[in-house]
Amino acid sequence: MKLSIIVPIYNERTTIQKVLDSLADLPVDKEVVVVDDGSTDGSRQYLEERAAAGEPAGHRLKFIAHARNRGKGAAILTALSHVEGDAVIIQDADLEYDPAEIPALLAPLADGRAQVVYGSRFLGSIQGMWWSHWLANRILTVTTNLLYGASLTDEATGYKLFRREVLEDLGLTCQRFEFCPEVTAKVLKKGHTIVEIPIRSYVARHLDKKITWTDGFAAFWVLVRERFRP
Numbered sequence: 001m002k003l004s005i006i007v008p009i010y011n012e013r014t015t016i017q018k019v020l021d022s023l024a025d026l027p028v029d030k031e032v033v034v035v036d037d038g039s040t041d042g043s044r045q046y047l048e049e050r051a052a053a054g055e056p057a058g059h060r061l062k063f064i065a066h067a068r069n070r071g072k073g074a075a076i077l078t079a080l081s082h083v084e085g086d087a088v089i090i091q092d093a094d095l096e097y098d099p100a101e102i103p104a105l106l107a108p109l110a111d112g113r114a115q116v117v118y119g120s121r122f123l124g125s126i127q128g129m130w131w132s133h134w135l136a137n138r139i140l141t142v143t144t145n146l147l148y149g150a151s152l153t154d155e156a157t158g159y160k161l162f163r164r165e166v167l168e169d170l171g172l173t174c175q176r177f178e179f180c181p182e183v184t185a186k187v188l189k190k191g192h193t194i195v196e197i198p199i200r201s202y203v204a205r206h207l208d209k210k211i212t213w214t215d216g217f218a219a220f221w222v223l224v225r226e227r228f229r230p
Contacts, residue, residue: 001110003030004085004164005102008075011041012093020050022099023091024059028106031060033079038069073179077172089161094205097158105161105197114195115166116187118152119159124198133204136216140181143220147227148188153196156180156219166192174222181219185226 005023009016023032034051036044044065051063062082066075076090087109091099101119108114121129122137129137141155160183170186172179187194 001029001087001106002085003028003102003106004083004088005030005032005091006076006079006083006088007032007034007091007093008037008072008079009034009039009043009047009093010037010069010072010075011039011043013039013041013043013046015095016043016046016093017050019091019093019095019099020061024055026099026102028103031062031083031085033062033082034064035075035079036063036065037071037075038066071176073172073174073176073182076179077175080167080172083164086164087161088164088167090158092158096203096205097199098201101159101199101201105159108195108197109161109163114193115163116192116194117161118154118157118194118196119161119199120152120154120196121157121199121202122153123196124200124202126202126204128204129202130204140216140219140223143223144181144184144188147223148185150188150194152184152194155184157199159199160184162187166190176218177215178218178222181222182226185223189226 034047036047047063051061055061064078064082087106089102105117105119108117137156141152144150144152144155170183172182174182
């Protein structure tokens with residue numbers, strides 16, 4: 001099974017090298033599709049140089065750049081038009097999630113037990129999450145379970161892994177952080193079961209955090225809207 005790893009980036013120059021190096025070391029057949037979403041901190045220049053220099057054998061790096069900042073969802077949608085793998089996972093570039101977790105998430109897809117896998121922080125280990133973020137995560141998860149009859153523990157996890165054909169069949173449209181509730185809602189409405197795998201180590205980053213309280217309200221609204229949309 002070939003894995004496409006989508007890495008949306010906006011101003012992550014201090015962490016992007018370590019993330020890409022960690023992905024290169026993963027013992028799986030893979031391609032990495034990086035979308036720079038209008039960075040202004042040197043991330044784009046670094047990625048252009050890295051893409052031109054080439055990657056280690058067996059590690060393919062595709063680089064696409066947005067001319068301006070359009071949002072995480074827009075970066076993911078751009079990447080989806082370039083992926084070639086059998087499975088697709090989203091990897092944030094800020095090191096909150098450790099790429100070493102990916103093989104464990106891929107296992108249920110590889111052996112046919114699942115078509116969608118989420119890495120649950122609440123089944124594993126969480127470090128440094130603010131109480132307000134914890135509460136927002138719990139509200140979104142409970143809302144998802146009530147609206148869609150699911151039994152998730154972590155709807156808003158950044159680690160979401162899909163069979164490529166499942167993801168391409170959803171008709172995704174969200175441009176910002178509403179990608180997470182939109183994809184969850186549409187996956188569940190299609191009748192897919194989401195298998196959760198514990199994340200062994202999640203380290204929350206608060207410096208220059210780009211998610212605000214308004215994104216939380218937007219996520220809640222997307223869950224409700226998609227539940228009652230024909």
